[in-house]
C-alpha cells in the first residue's frame with residue numbers, strides 16, 4: 001500500500017472512465033490517487049476475446065489520441081466498423097449507414113474493454129504523479145470543509161481536496177455521499193458473448209430489432225463478432241444455459257441467418273439493464289463521472305463514450321481551476337462541470353430510453369411509425385448524415 005496519504009484528487013474506480021480521468025489530470029502537477037477494488041488485468045490469451053466490448057466513437061478516439069493512449073490500443077487489437085445495418089423484425093423498416101457517404105474511413109471502432117483499460121494503465125505507468133492503489137476495500141468516506149478522506153479495510157487512510165466517483169453503476173462512493181438516482185430497471189437483460197460466423201461480417205455493425213429487444217452483431221478481428229442480445233430476463237438466462245450447439249442455432253435463427261451459421265461460440269454472460277441518472281453530479285469535494293452518474297440501454301453503444309466525455313470535461317474544469325490556484329473541491333468550480341455535462345447526457349439518456357420504448361411497442365400504429373421512420377432516415381440524406389455524425393460522437 002502507498003504510504004503517502006495526501007493527494008490533490010482521489011479517483012475511486014480505475015475502469016475505463018476513472019483511468020481516462022487520471023490520464024487527463026496527470027498533465028498538471030497534481031498528485032492523484034487512483035484506487036480500485038480489483039487490479040486491472042494485463043495478461044490474457046489472444047485466442048479468446050473479452051466478452052465485454054465497447055463501440056468507441058470518433059470523439060472518444062480523439063480524446064484517447066490526445067492522452068497518448070490510442071496508439072497502445074492500436075498496438076493490441078481493435079476493429080473498425082465502416083457501415084451499420086439496422087432493421088425492424090416487425091416490418092420492412094431498414095436503414096444502412098455507410099462511412100463513405102461522409103468521406104470518413106469508418107464510423108467508429110469495436111474494442112475489447114480489457115484492451116482499453118490496459119492501454120490506459122500502460123500510459124499511467126509512465127507518469128509519476130498518479131499512484132494506483134489496488135486491490136483496496138473502502139470502508140468509510142468522510143467529507144468535511146477541508147478534505148475528503150477515505151478509510152480502508154486495512155486501517156490506512158488517504159485524503160484529498162476532491163474525490164471523484166468513477167466506481168460504476170452501483171457506486172459505493174455515491175451511496176456513502178447519499179446522492180439519489182432517478183431511474184428504473186428495464187424488463188430486459190443483455191446476453192453477451194463472441195462468435196465466429198460462417199459469412200464475413202463486412203466490417204459492419206448489424207442490429208436487428210425484435211419484439212423482446214435488439215440483437216447486435218459487432219465486428220471483431222478475423223471474422224469474429226461480439227454479440228449483445230437484449231431480451232427478457234428469463235430468456236437471457238435460458239440462452240446462457242443452452243448448450244453451445246443449441247445456442248448457436250437459436251442465435252443464427254434469431255438473426256435470420258444473415259451471417260450464415262454460427263461456427264464457434266465464446267463464454268456467455270448476462271447483464272440486467274438499467275436506466276438512471278443521479279439527482280446531482282456533484283457535492284462540495286465530490287464529483288461523479290461515467291456509470292456512477294448515469295446508465296442507459298446499450299442499444300446505441302454510448303455509455304462509456306459519455307463517461308469519457310464526462311472525464312474530459314471534469315479534467316478541463318479542474319485543470320483551469322488548478323492553474324488559477326483555486327480549491328479543486330469548491331462547489332462553484334464543480335458546478336461548471338455539472339452544468340456542462342448534464343444537458344448533453346440527459347439528451348442522450350432520453351433518446352436511448354425513447355428508442356427502447358419505440359422499438360419494444362407492439363402497437364400497430366407504433367410499428368408503422370418506426371418502420372416508416374427507419375425508411376425515411378434511410379432515404380433522406382441530411383437526416384441520415386445527422387445520425388452518422390451523432391454516431392461519430394460529434
Ligand SMILES: Cc1cc2nc3c(=O)[nH]c(=O)nc-3n(C[C@H](O)[C@H](O)[C@H](O)COP(=O)(O)OP(=O)(O)OC[C@H]3O[C@@H](n4cnc5c(N)ncnc54)[C@H](O)[C@@H]3O)c2cc1C
Nearest residue numbers: 013015016017037054055167168290291301302303304305
Ligand atoms: C451489454 C453492454 C454493452 C455495452 N456496450 C457499450 C458500447 O458499445 N459502447 C459504450 O460506450 N458503452 C457500452 N456499454 C456501457 C459501458 O460498458 C459502461 O458505460 C462503462 O463500462 C462505464 O465505465 P465506468 O468506468 O464508468 O464504470 P465500470 O466499467 O463499471 O468501472 C468501474 C470501476 O470501479 C471499480 N469499483 C467498483 N466498485 C468499487 C469499490 N467499491 N471500490 C473500488 N473500486 C470499485 C470496478 O472494479 C471498476 O474497475 C455497454 C454496457 C453493457 C451492459
